[in-house]
Amino acid sequence: MEKIKQFFTENDKFAEYVGIELLEVSEGKAKAKMEIKEHHLNGVKTVHGAAIFSLADLVFAVASNSHGTVAMGINVSISYLKAVKAGTLFAEAKEVSINPKLATYDIHVTDDGNNLVATFQGMVYRKKEALDI
Template sequence: MEYGDRVKSNTTDKAGQAAYAGDQSKGAVEVAERCIAKMRSNDRVSDGLGIAIESSGPGRIVLSMTVAEAMLNAYDICHGGYIFTLADTAFAYAASARNNVAVGLNCHIDYVRPAKQGDRLYAHSEVTYAGKTTGVTLVRVIDQEGRQIAELHGRYYNLGQALLDENETGGGGRGEPS
């Protein structure tokens, strides 16, 4: 099973809350692409670090970054702050890819193994729960060999604002087909 394949349909947890499965309709995918493009157009941090978009969709994204010499700490391994920045960026993009302005409430990251200069890191992020005001996102950072580098768990707050206006969504609002 691939990393992003775990949540396929709406389910109910023990508390009776609907778990997020994600709308993968054509309209929702197009809105997600527009949301991510809009966020990326003003993302100076990602530009500066060479973070690239590998794939995306409603409530999910894969970003990548190559570990440069300037990212190394005193031990000649990638400073955890750069790994966190990659994971946090993926968290933000996935949380807002359903046309909602979402901001982080908290994050927890576990570093599993070090990354070295020249490694290509991939941050696979998916929303695992999307409520009306809050959501949960899981980000798994792996290297070019598929080895896990870190895992970030984040909770976000939905500000109740659309990221895109009606002209930018094609009239489809928050991911509904137009």
């Protein structure tokens, strides 16, 4: 799993740009964090939905590609449950189901106090090609 973590840490330039740090990777699972900075805030000084989505989307990508084959998102849904203004956000992805072509994942985004900030559900199409690691 270290190769998967290294692959995404080195190659996901958007996640790096917005300040997302990948913490853990195991088969079908991933965890990351994002320390909230001023550039993550929207016009009313709460964390922008796109920042929360990006954090959830990274762990979705890592968990779904953790089997070593290319997995591409085909459908996602996010629900924002709590506004956050400061601190650190964490996202954790868990595989719900997998077959040779499709897999589904649940992602929870929480704050420093382990309060649920958002829930994200995603489905991937699993290609036959190996991840280039």
